[in-house]
Amino acid sequence: MAAPRGQTDDAFLGGRLTIRQPKEGYRAGLDAVMLGASVPARIGDSICDVGSGVGTAALCLAARVRGLTVTAVEIDETLAALARANAERNPVSEGFTVVVADVWKKPRTLPRQHFHHVLTNPPFYDIARGTRAPASGKARATSAHAHDLVAWLRFARALVRPQGTLTAILPPDQIPRALEALSPDGQGTELLPLWPKPGVPAKRIIVRTRMNSRKPLVLHAGLVLHQPTGEPTPEAEAVLRRAEALFT
DSSP, rough: OOOOEEEEEEEGGTTTEEEEEESOOOOOOOOHHHHHHHHOOOOOOOOOETTTTTOOOOHHHHHHHOOEEEEEHHHHHHHHHHHHHHHHHOSSSSSSEEOOOOOOGOOSSTTOEEEEEEEEEOOOEEEGSSSSSSHHHHHHHHHHHHHHHHHHHHHHTTTEEEEEEEEEOOGGGGGGHHHHHHHHTTTEEEEEEEEESSSSSOOEEEEETTTTTOOOEEEEOEEEOOTSSSBBBBHHHHHHTTTOOOOO
């Protein structure tokens, strides 16, 4: 069935998933796939995707690890409805619930210290340092004040049960704020840069923190996404098309 006007059907994970999303505004892509690939979930775990959009990252994770129970949190009712529809079209989890809620208001409907793993692609562009996206939906999905990012990540952290993990994808300049929110001394935190090409600075970094861990901060070698020719590297292809884990 063709997508309604204003929407597209997009294949993810080599066609394992078909995601319907708005044609304009914020659109899920590589960031969502890499985020879902970075969560160390196991069969039967409970997952919360904070700021889920149309559900792409959570569904990519659920396609890789079966038997998950997923709660997707999204403020935009249109995107939330698409997340529900995408979960129905791609039945890869034991249960997929969508909660329409404003993360900034710290909704009490979401239980604290409950989920094995929380993942989030938060609004990370600092409004004070640049121009918001012209489309209001995209601006809300991608932009916030610096202190709001800290509050967002602290709320997401509060949802994770002891020994669980919180995984986020951020640009390098927001890593100090992520550490402030998740683990000021870096304990329990792993950083994995995503290099666009060899010799090119990373534009995104995966940040993963395990609750109550005393292990020192780890900076991984990272993943090179594209060869000098522009084609995906074999390592990136393994994640993007074969649904392999980015790191365990």
